[in-house]
Amino acid sequence: MAEEKMGFFKRLVAGLNKTRDNIVSGMDSIFHGFSKIDEDFYEELEEVLIMGDLGVKATYAILDDLRKKVKEQHIKEPIECRQLLIDSIKEQMDVGETAYEFENQTSVVLVIGVNGVGKTTTIGKLAGKMRGQGKKVVLAAADTFRAAAGDQLKEWAHRSDADLIGGQEGADPAAIVYDAVAAAKARKADILLVDTAGRLHNKKNLMEELKKINRVLEREYPEAYRETLVVLDATTGQNALSQAKEFSDVADITGIILTKMDGTAKGGIAVAIQAELGIPVKYIGVGETIDDLQKFDSDEFVQALFTTEEKKEEGEE
Numbered sequence: 667m668a669e670e671k672m673g674f675f676k677r678l679v680a681g682l683n684k685t686r687d688n689i690v691s692g693m694d695s696i697f698h699g700f701s702k703i704d705e706d707f708y709e710e711l712e713e714v715l716i717m718g719d720l721g722v723k724a725t726y727a728i729l730d731d732l733r734k735k736v737k738e739q740h741i742k743e744p745i746e747c748r749q750l751l752i753d754s755i756k757e758q759m760d761v762g763e764t765a766y767e768f769e770n771q772t773s774v775v776l777v778i779g780v781n782g783v784g785k786t787t788t789i790g791k792l793a794g795k796m797r798g799q800g801k802k803v804v805l806a807a808a809d810t811f812r813a814a815a816g817d818q819l820k821e822w823a824h825r826s827d828a829d830l831i832g833g834q835e836g837a838d839p840a841a842i843v844y845d846a847v848a849a850a851k852a853r854k855a856d857i858l859l860v861d862t863a864g865r866l867h868n869k870k871n872l873m874e875e876l877k878k879i880n881r882v883l884e885r886e887y888p889e890a891y892r893e894t895l896v897v898l899d900a901t902t903g904q905n906a907l908s909q910a911k912e913f914s915d916v917a918d919i920t921g922i923i924l925t926k927m928d929g930t931a932k933g934g935i936a937v938a939i940q941a942e943l944g945i946p947v948k949y950i951g952v953g954e955t956i957d958d959l960q961k962f963d964s965d966e967f968v969q970a971l972f973t974t975e976e977k978k979e980e981g982e983e
């Protein structure tokens with residue numbers, strides 16, 4: 667079947683193959699390998715969850731919850747823990763309903779992320795998505811630190827049919843944002859997407875830069891709905907989690923975009939991010955083309971993760 671014909675769920679199931687091998691296969695062999703629920707059973711589960719990048723905090727919370735339910739419901743068979751564990755992961759990931767309000771009104775979306783995580787590609791995909799909904803999109807190339815960043819964004823602006831402002835290497839990012847706001851207003855844009863730098867090794871400068879940009883936006887564009895998204899590379903696992911933590915120290919993050927979820931074994935990081943930080947993963951990147959950005963739904967994610975070979979057929983509809 668052609669890739670583009672695959673249903674959303676089936677694509678998600680397929681994209682999570684390596685993560686599934688990493689987490690669910692290990693769990694299933696524990697469920698089948700143990701004849702009773704004892705300390706060794708919990709210890710082995712703990713190892714699988716930690717190795718699966720769910721993070722220490724979420725792992726402990728999930729196992730505490732499992733122990734509680736096993737006791738309360740007088741569970742005796744290890745295999746009965748499978749569904750309890752699925753429910754528990756979903757509960758830990760619960761961050762309430764994820765809002766996408768910026769899609770429905772005049773808005774400014776600041777996009778932050780360190781080099782190489784897929785920030786530029788993601789902004790291009792987002793621009794394409796918004797253009798696809800008939801929206802007028804302006805891109806602000808305010809990541810002026812890296813020489814090629816502006817050129818790369820220009821290419822994506824062309825591909826997604828969005829207007830581009832800025833991109834001059836070494837220019838003041840806040841000045842670019844100022845110009846971009848003027849352009850967005852003049853052209854009656856629905857969405858202004860701002861590509862900002864994310865140099866975590868210099869947190870103080872980053873904080874100052876974001877403050878300056880925020881001041882410009884508050885002053886010049888108070889009517890616009892605000893969103894601040896951090897782009898993280900799922901293949902970096904725990905590193906992505908620590909980047910998310912560091913960024914949340916310097917900015918009011920409203921959502922995460924996890925890139926490269928296609929084919930990574932470290933997709934469990936989505937659990938760690940939502941469970942530990944309470945910040946919603948709003949989109950996942952599932953490939954390199956303009957259409958490879960999907961809205962993220964944690965229940966669906968956990969369901970897809972635990973969909974085994976024989977159950978995949980059901981998910982294809």
Ligand SMILES: Nc1nc2c(ncn2[C@@H]2O[C@H](COP(=O)(O)OP(=O)(O)OP(=O)(O)O)[C@@H](O)[C@H]2O)c(=O)[nH]1
Nearest residue numbers: 781782783784785786787925926927951952953954
């Ligand atoms: N497989 C896959 N590749 C992706 C995804 N998102 C981005 N990439 C690739 O990751 C690489 C880095 O993406 P960029 O957009 O250049 O990354 P960046 O964060 O903008 O990095 P700089 O431009 O260096 O700041 C590119 O080769 C992209 O095609 C994704 O969801 N899946």
